Amino acid sequence: MTTFVNRAPQDTRGNWKTYLGLSLVLIFSAFPVYWMFVIATSTDAAVTQIPPSVIPGGELLNNLNEVFTMNDVYFTASLINSFVVSSVITASTLFFCSLAGFAFAKLRFPARNALMFVVILTLTVPNQLGVVALYILMGKIGWNGTLLAVIAPGLVSAFGVFYMRQFIGHAVPDELVESARIDGAMTLRVYWSIVLPAIRPALAVLGLLTFVMAWNDFQWPLITLNGTDFPTSMVALSDLASGNYVIYRRVLAGAFVATVPLIVLLLIGGRQIVRGIMEGAVKS
Amino acid sequence: MSLTQLRPPPQHAAPSPKPSRAKLWLYRFDTKATPYVFIAPFFIIFTIFGLFPIVYNGVVSLRTWRLTEPDKDGWAGFANFSRLFSDSDFWNALYNTFGIFVLSTVPQLLAALIIANLLNRKLRGQAFWRIGILLPYLTPVVASTLVFAVFFSRDSGMANWFLSLVGFGQEQPLDWRAAKWSSWIAIATMVNWKWIGYNALLYLSAMQSIPKDIYEAASVDGAGPWRQLWRITVPMIQPVVVFTVILSTIGGLQLFNEPMMFDENPQSAGGGSAHQFQTIAQLIYKVGWKDLNLGYAAAMSWALFLIILIVAGINALLTKRIGGDR
Numbered sequence: 001m002t003t004f005v006n007r008a009p010q011d012t013r014g015n016w017k018t019y020l021g022l023s024l025v026l027i028f029s030a031f032p033v034y035w036m037f038v039i040a041t042s043t044d045a046a047v048t049q050i051p052p053s054v055i056p057g058g059e060l061l062n063n064l065n066e067v068f069t070m071n072d073v074y075f076t077a078s079l080i081n082s083f084v085v086s087s088v089i090t091a092s093t094l095f096f097c098s099l100a101g102f103a104f105a106k107l108r109f110p111a112r113n114a115l116m117f118v119v120i121l122t123l124t125v126p127n128q129l130g131v132v133a134l135y136i137l138m139g140k141i142g143w144n145g146t147l148l149a150v151i152a153p154g155l156v157s158a159f160g161v162f163y164m165r166q167f168i169g170h171a172v173p174d175e176l177v178e179s180a181r182i183d184g185a186m187t188l189r190v191y192w193s194i195v196l197p198a199i200r201p202a203l204a205v206l207g208l209l210t211f212v213m214a215w216n217d218f219q220w221p222l223i224t225l226n227g228t229d230f231p232t233s234m235v236a237l238s239d240l241a242s243g244n245y246v247i248y249r250r251v252l253a254g255a256f257v258a259t260v261p262l263i264v265l266l267l268i269g270g271r272q273i274v275r276g277i278m279e280g281a282v283k284s
Numbered sequence: 285m286s287l288t289q290l291r292p293p294p295q296h297a298a299p300s301p302k303p304s305r306a307k308l309w310l311y312r313f314d315t316k317a318t319p320y321v322f323i324a325p326f327f328i329i330f331t332i333f334g335l336f337p338i339v340y341n342g343v344v345s346l347r348t349w350r351l352t353e354p355d356k357d358g359w360a361g362f363a364n365f366s367r368l369f370s371d372s373d374f375w376n377a378l379y380n381t382f383g384i385f386v387l388s389t390v391p392q393l394l395a396a397l398i399i400a401n402l403l404n405r406k407l408r409g410q411a412f413w414r415i416g417i418l419l420p421y422l423t424p425v426v427a428s429t430l431v432f433a434v435f436f437s438r439d440s441g442m443a444n445w446f447l448s449l450v451g452f453g454q455e456q457p458l459d460w461r462a463a464k465w466s467s468w469i470a471i472a473t474m475v476n477w478k479w480i481g482y483n484a485l486l487y488l489s490a491m492q493s494i495p496k497d498i499y500e501a502a503s504v505d506g507a508g509p510w511r512q513l514w515r516i517t518v519p520m521i522q523p524v525v526v527f528t529v530i531l532s533t534i535g536g537l538q539l540f541n542e543p544m545m546f547d548e549n550p551q552s553a554g555g556g557s558a559h560q561f562q563t564i565a566q567l568i569y570k571v572g573w574k575d576l577n578l579g580y581a582a583a584m585s586w587a588l589f590l591i592i593l594i595v596a597g598i599n600a601l602l603t604k605r606i607g608g609d610r
Binding site (some may be wrong): 009088 | 310314315317319320322323325326327329330332333334335336337338339340341343344349394397398399401402403404405406407408411413414415416417418419420421422423424425426427428430431432434435439440444445476480481482485486488489491492494496498499500509512517534538540541544545548549550551565566569572573578581582585586588589592
């Protein structure tokens with residue numbers, strides 16, 4: 001027994017039980033997504049088959065065709081809309097939050113700490129609390145039912161400012177900022193040519209997390225876009241799944257299409273996302 | 285400093301004249317005003333679309349605000365709030381929300397602890413395991429819930445098939461959506477599935493910052509891996525555990541997507557034929573945008589906010605107390 005206990009866990013090699021446990025966890029995590037794909041490629045019979053079918057069929061194109069041509073769902077438009085919404089929100093969050101994060105981390109100005117405290121305080125407020133009033137506000141300025149209503153509240157995030165401040169505080173040495181200013185560089189110039197290049201990893205992490213959240217957002221887009229010709233992909237999916245007679249191979253084909261961009265992101269930026277969460281990312 | 289030394293020494297540059305007034309003014313402006321210019325976009329956008337709605341929500345909750353009868357708008361005093369107390373739909377939704385919350389949070393965090401402990405080893409393919417368990421976190425809830433809706437269907441659903449495999453087969457297949465307890469378990473399964481990996485990474489990150497010599501000292505007492513986890517690791521990462529408990533409370537009490545999409549008719553926002561799994565967030569949506577009574581929905585939002593505050597506080601205290609005794 002004592003052969004392994006005198007080491008910290010992170011210095012202990014994983015044994016077969018570790019790998020078995022992790023494999024089971026991985027299967028549990030991946031199976032629903034995999035099965036989504038299986039049904040998306042199958043006929044109606046596969047949905048009710050016992051024991052369940054686990055091998056993809058050859059009906060993917062046929063099912064996709066049905067999804068994309070279905071009336072009143074606007075699936076193609078919804079994918080474009082989701083891309084537009086998520087991209088604009090991501091770009092804007094990265095720009096404004098890194099600007100503010102830089103100011104909070106490296107510039108000195110009165111009320112800096114008080115304002116940062118306000119940012120941290122707003123981190124904890126549940127976003128659902130204001131949904132009713134947000135809808136009334138959007139109605140007053142005539143944005144309900146348009147993508148503007150979905151984009152505007154996502155343009156900045158308190159978490160983004162917080163995260164950027166932390167990162168810039170570590171990644172950009174004070175001396176570098178000061179010497180640039182002595183050389184006569186304006187603050188904007190310092191941001192552009194010193195801060196931005198130094199925080200690329202943090203921009204990647206925050207960008208990935210922001211894109212995922214924007215893409216998956218459902219409640220607010222449903223409230224403001226429901227019944228219009230401009231749904232996001234999540235709203236279109238809920239339309240696809242509503243009605244008296246739901247065809248699951250079609251619904252799951254749509255669900256799979258809406259999941260693929262995120263699987264691609266996980267494959268490309270998985271390491272960054274893991275790092276972002278381990279550095280203390282917060283649920284939206 | 286090293287950066288300036290790389291530049292040509294000043295005497296080689298053209299003798300700079302005294303800085304002009306305009307330049308001085310610009311420099312002043314830059315140091316004094318630029319910080320505010322940099323933080324202004326965040327505060328302006330956040331105030332309009334984040335802070336203002338929350339404050340204004342308080343105003344709406346004190347008014348009669350029906351989308352169908354705009355002429356009846358007017359102050360309602362606390363009528364919307366007092367109506368809450370006798371609204372059986374509200375209490376039912378509160379009960380459901382708490383039931384699902386308990387069924388999802390406790391297993392979720394325990395499983396995350398154990399998985400984090402598995403990940404906290406010298407592993408081959410470390411990045412692969414960490415990225416793999418994040419797949420549920422990235423998958424859109426709307427999409428994954430549709431899959432689970434098929435899993436938990438009454439006829440030929442995979443959950444019922446699995447039950448029959450392990451010897452709990454029934455003559456009548458279990459209709460998961462029909463009863464409170466079964467629909468709660470189904471929805472809690474979806475929540476657990478989504479968040480276990482995410483929380484495991486949060487715990488893992490905390491576990492890796494525990495000083496190694498603490499384990500070395502404890503091994504003298506012959507603590508095995510299991511006791512090591514509960515006696516050393518968990519108390520050491522207690523702040524993160526409290527943090528995840530608070531996060532799960534905030535998220536769990538606002539649960540919306542899973543019960544919405546689990547319903548056979550999502551657009552109704554009913555939470556089952558007899559509201560057996562309707563959560564508060566769902567009820568707010570139904571009252572506001574199906575019954576078109578925004579004033580009452582706003583009052584419900586405030587009630588939910590207060591409940592979240594109280595429960596998050598209690599949970600944080602409880603977690604601290606339980607962890608502190610070890």
